[in-house]
Amino acid sequence: MDQNKLTEFLGRFTSDLAATNAAGSIVIGHRLGLYRSLAEGPATPEEFAQRTGCDPRYLAEWLRGQAAGGYVGYDPGTGRFSLTEEQAFCLAAPDGPNLPAAFLxxxxxxxAEPRITEDFRTGAGVGWHEHHEDVFVGCDAFFRPAYVAQLVTSWIPALEGVEAKLAAGARVADVGCGLGSSSALIAQTYPRSTVLGSDYHAESIALASERAAQAGLSDRLGFEVSGADTFTGADYDLVTMFDCLxxxxxxxxxxxxxxxxxxxxxxxxxxxxxxxxxVEENLTPVGRLYYSASTFLCVPNALSQPGGYALGAQAGEARMRELVTEAGFTRFRRAAETPFNLVYEVRP
Structure with missing residues (x-):
């Protein structure tokens, strides 16, 4: 046995276990607004307790753990904890990437671990609707900043002629829309266009409709409960699917x-x-993230539905091209990409 390799592996384990244990604390910080409060300025645990209304002993442990993980800073001279501008942007800013939502x-x-464990033996599935509500809310909260940053500024402009159609007034179907953040963004940006969002998860659609009404978009943004193979309407200028096929x-x-x-x-x-x-090219931190999520969410959901597919989150471009070609499309290209997403333009 190579002792250096053993030590290296144990170091990786320690880092992984510490990060896993820290996930709960990050979600607590998200739910209680602790990151937003700390972004207001440095504080000792006692000062932070006065600012947040939380118990100082819990806060001391939380702050120390966050500092150990590099999520907050600590000044031993003053005993105060703080956020850098970059940390505050990622953890607390309304227009930031909202990283705590990923932990939610x-x-x-x-x-769902007990259920998924059993399904490893049986091959059964777990539908999206069967998960805890934190999955739906966390998914929307985590993906929304990426859509805000990329959808109308990069992804849509990368499509041939689509932006002009939307500006003039187009018919859009947003399939698998979840809580409707992508649907609302398109409707807000292109007020002459109409958008129909659809998802099989009734609870998500109910919340999406409520949000649309609150935003004053109900006259041109509607939602329906339907599967991706049964959504209604025809002659759409644009159909969108975000992280769901x-x-x-x-x-x-x-x-x-x-x-x-x-x-x-x-x-x-x-x-x-x-x-x-x-496969070997996906053995990266991003690939690990997606394979893990796919094990708990993507593959179980696919196995819970008829059809016989379970593509998983790391299906790759060649598989996507093969699938859309089989469906009757003749044009397929990668229009844009980010470290986390591939953006395809598919046309008849």
Whole structure:
């Protein structure tokens, strides 16, 4: 046995276990607004307790753990904890990436561990709707900042002729819309266009409709409870799917429905997790993140539905091209990418 390799592996384990244990504390900070409060300025635990109304002993332990993980700073001379501008942007800013929401999603999905463990033996599935509500809320809260940052500034402009159509007034179907953040963003940015969001999860659609009404968008943004192969309407100028095709039990059926629903010169904006085609190329931190989520969310959901597919979150571009071609599309290209997503333009 190589002692250096053993020590290296144990170091990796310690880091992983510490990060796993810290997830609960990060979610507590998110729920209680602790990061937002600390962004107001440095504080000792006692000062922080006065600011937040929380117990100082709990806060002391929380702050020390956050400092040990590099999520907050600590000044031993003053005993105060603080956030740098960069930490505050990632953890507390309203227009930031809202990283704590990712931990909310992670803890939500891990609640299903006993069920997933049993399904490893049986091959059964767990539907998206069967997970804890933190999965739905956390997923929306974590993905929304990326859509705000990329969708109308980068992804849509990368599509041939689509931005002009939306500005002039287009028909849009946002399939697998979840809580409707992507649908609302399109409706807000292109007020002459109409958007129909659809998702099979009734609770998500109810919340999406409520948010649309609160935002004053109900006249041009509607929602329906339907699967990706049954959403209503025709002659859409744009159909969008964000990080959801790989979750479906019958992605081919969904792709065929999109082909049927598009106008002759319409476009399908398909956004999927970043993945290479070869397994060994996905053995990265991002790949690990997606494979883990896929084990608890994507593959179980697909196995819970008819269709016979379980693409998983790391399906890769070649598999996507093969699937949409089988569905009857003739044009497929990678229009944009980020470290976390691949953005495809698919056309009849």
């Amino acid at each position: 999603l992670a803890l939500g999905m891990l609640r 790989h979750d479906m039990g019958d992605p081919l059926g969904a792709a065929r429905r999109v082909r049927e629903a598009l106008a002759a010169d319409g476009t399908w904006l398909l956004v999927e997790p970043f993945a290479f085609d070869r």
